[in-house]
Amino acid sequence: WRADYDGVPAGIHAQRSLVRVEPHSQSRDSLMPIRYKDVFGYNDCEEVHRYVLEQLPDGATIVELGVGHGRGIAMLLELTRQLGKHFRVVGIDNFIDTQENLEAGYSQLSPVRVYDGLTAVGAMPDQYELIVSDSAEAADRFDRVNYVFLDADHSNAGVLRDMRAWWPKVVPGGFMGGHDWDFVCIRDAVRTMFPQAVIYDQHYCNSWLQQKEV
Numbered sequence: 001w002r003a004d005y006d007g008v009p010a011g012i013h014a015q016r017s018l019v020r021v022e023p024h025s026q027s028r029d030s031l032m033p034i035r036y037k038d039v040f041g042y043n044d045c046e047e048v049h050r051y052v053l054e055q056l057p058d059g060a061t062i063v064e065l066g067v068g069h070g071r072g073i074a075m076l077l078e079l080t081r082q083l084g085k086h087f088r089v090v091g092i093d094n095f096i097d098t099q100e101n102l103e104a105g106y107s108q109l110s111p112v113r114v115y116d117g118l119t120a121v122g123a124m125p126d127q128y129e130l131i132v133s134d135s136a137e138a139a140d141r142f143d144r145v146n147y148v149f150l151d152a153d154h155s156n157a158g159v160l161r162d163m164r165a166w167w168p169k170v171v172p173g174g175f176m177g178g179h180d181w182d183f184v185c186i187r188d189a190v191r192t193m194f195p196q197a198v199i200y201d202q203h204y205c206n207s208w209l210q211q212k213e214v
Contacts, residue, residue, distance in 0.1 A: 034078040035121040039071040045149070045179060046075060048200055048207045052147050052175045053079050058086050061145045065135040065162055066152030066179075067093035070114040077123050089128040092138045093152065136165035144171050150178035156185035163193045170212050177209040 053076070056062070064072045073091045080087050095109040111130045119125070131138055135152040148166045150159060163176065170176055176194075180186050181201055190197050194210040 032122050034074050034081060034118075034123050038121045039069055039074050039117055045072070045177075045200075045205055045207045046079065047202075047205050048177055048209055049076060049079050049149075050083075052177070052209070053083055053085065053087070056085070056087065056146050059088070060147065061088045061090065061142070063090045063092060063142070063145050063148045063166075065092050065138075065148065065150050065166075067091040067095075067114055067130065068109070068151075070118045072149065072151060073114070073128055074118055074121055074123055077118075077127050080127075090131060091128060092131045092133055092135055094134055095132055136161045139165040139169055142169050145169050146171055146174045148176050150176070151180070154180060154183055154186060156189045159186050159189035160192065163189065167193070167212075172212055172214045175209060175211050177207055179207050181206050181208050 053062075062076060064076065067073060070091070073089060076087075076089050080089065091114070093109070093111075095111060111132055114130060115125065118128070131141065133141075135150075135158075145166070148170060150162050150166075152162060153159065159178070167176060178186065178190065181190070181199055190208050190210075194208070197208045197210045200207045200209070
């Protein structure tokens with residue numbers, strides 16, 4: 001991997017991105033399962049992701065905001081494998097050890113740690129992309145996405161900021177969803193933007209989902 005600073009000052013961590021190098025010998029079409037449950041994290045949104053991915057066309061762009069140690073990315077890659085589809089899967093995170101992250105057990109966050117962890121559970125580096133960026137600012141890098149899943153800033157203002165930045169990028173018929181519905185601040189933000197959002201409030205899933213009208 002190499003760092004691409006996009007011509008901005010060296011201290012602007014939010015604009016730094018990772019650019020994939022040539023893939024390893026194993027291809028995107030690997031039939032090996034990706035053991036996402038071996039990756040630390042609280043994202044158990046398989047039911048939501050499967051529902052969405054079954055409806056997306058090949059070549060769709062999927063973005064996860066808030067990567068942590070990579071559990072959500074690994075889950076998306078495994079579901080993609082199971083469905084026999086090909087998606088562009090992108091993870092976006094500022095990889096900063098905030099107090100919120102530390103209290104949740106996420107420490108020493110880094111894209112290299114995600115890369116190493118995903119490789120250890122069977123994911124190949126040509127199957128996904130990582131962008132080091134502020135979650136809302138990263139929306140400017142995309143013209144359109146088919147599915148964006150929010151699991152980054154968990155404050156009310158942060159969730160609203162991400163939703164407002166990314167919703168215009170979602171294609172008609174596409175989806176926006178997010179984790180941690182049980183957080184009051186997230187619930188209030190979602191109800192503000194999407195009063196009719198579908199709620200998956202089971203303990204193991206605990207998510208919300210909104211589809212954009214065609």
